[in-house]
Amino acid sequence: MDDIVSNFTSVPQSWGQIFTLGYIVVLLTIVSIIVYFKTKKVKEDESPNGIVFLAEQYVGLFDNEFHGATEGKIDRVGPYLFTLFTFLAVGNTAGLLSLKTVVGTYSVSLALGLITWIGIYVFGIIYQKLSFFKKFLNPIELVSQFSPLISISFRIFGNITGGSIIMYIIYYATGQLFEYIPVIGQVNLLGMIIAPWFQMYFDIFGALIQAYIFALLTGIYWSQEVSEGLENKETKSLEKLKSKEVLIS
Numbered sequence: 001m002d003d004i005v006s007n008f009t010s011v012p013q014s015w016g017q018i019f020t021l022g023y024i025v026v027l028l029t030i031v032s033i034i035v036y037f038k039t040k041k042v043k044e045d046e047s048p049n050g051i052v053f054l055a056e057q058y059v060g061l062f063d064n065e066f067h068g069a070t071e072g073k074i075d076r077v078g079p080y081l082f083t084l085f086t087f088l089a090v091g092n093t094a095g096l097l098s099l100k101t102v103v104g105t106y107s108v109s110l111a112l113g114l115i116t117w118i119g120i121y122v123f124g125i126i127y128q129k130l131s132f133f134k135k136f137l138n139p140i141e142l143v144s145q146f147s148p149l150i151s152i153s154f155r156i157f158g159n160i161t162g163g164s165i166i167m168y169i170i171y172y173a174t175g176q177l178f179e180y181i182p183v184i185g186q187v188n189l190l191g192m193i194i195a196p197w198f199q200m201y202f203d204i205f206g207a208l209i210q211a212y213i214f215a216l217l218t219g220i221y222w223s224q225e226v227s228e229g230l231e232n233k234e235t236k237s238l239e240k241l242k243s244k245e246v247l248i249s
Helices: 012-043 050-070 073-099 107-137 139-145 149-179 187-247
Strands: none
Touching: 012 073, 012 107, 012 149, 050 073, 050 139, 050 149, 050 187, 073 107, 073 149, 107 149, 107 187, 139 149
16 A cells, blocks of 8 residues: 555656566465365365365355346356456555555556456447447447546546555654654654554555455446347347237237
C-alpha cells in the first residue's frame, strides 16, 4: 500500500512495477504447483486438510459467489475471473511487503480494464449476433460505450492510489507534529500508533474489496450481454410461434 514510503522510492516506478508483477507471478506459480501436487495425493475417500482444505474452501467460495452474481451464464470464463481476482488480491496487498501495488500505476489498471471492455463486445457479438450493433445507431449510446472502460479502470486505480496518498499525509502530518516535541520528537510515536490501523484497512480490507469489485463487475458486464442475447432469442421464438398460430388459425 504505502508506495511512497516503500523501499523502492529510489527506484524508477517502472522497475518497481515490474518487480511486483514478477513477484506475483512467481508466488502464485509456486503456490499453484504446491496445491496441485498436494491435491493429487488426497484420496477420494479422505477429507482434505491443510493447504488443500484452504484451497478447496477458497475456490468453492469464489465459485458460489460469482456463479450467483452472473446466474451461471458465463461459467466458462470462471477460471479467468478466478485468476483475475487472485492476481489483484495478491497484487493489491503487496504493499504489506513494502512493494509497489500492482495497480499503483494506471497502465496495469487500463490493461485489465481493456480486457473487460473488449470482452463486452466479444460476448455481445457471440450471443446477440448482428442485433448487438443496433445500439450504435443511437449517438448517445455510442458515446456511453466507453464508460465501462473508464469506470472500471479508474475505480481501482483511484482507490488504491488514494489510500497511498492518505497514508503519506498521515505519516507526514504526525512527523511534523512530533518535531516540536523535545527529545522524543525524533521518533514519530504518534504515527506508529495511528498509521497501522489505517494501513490495515487500506492494505488488506480495501485492497481485497477493490479486487472483488473489479472481478465482480467484469462478470456482471459480460453476463448482461449474454442475458440480452438470450432474451432476444426468446423474443424471436415467441414471435415465430405467434406467426405460426396466426397462419394456422
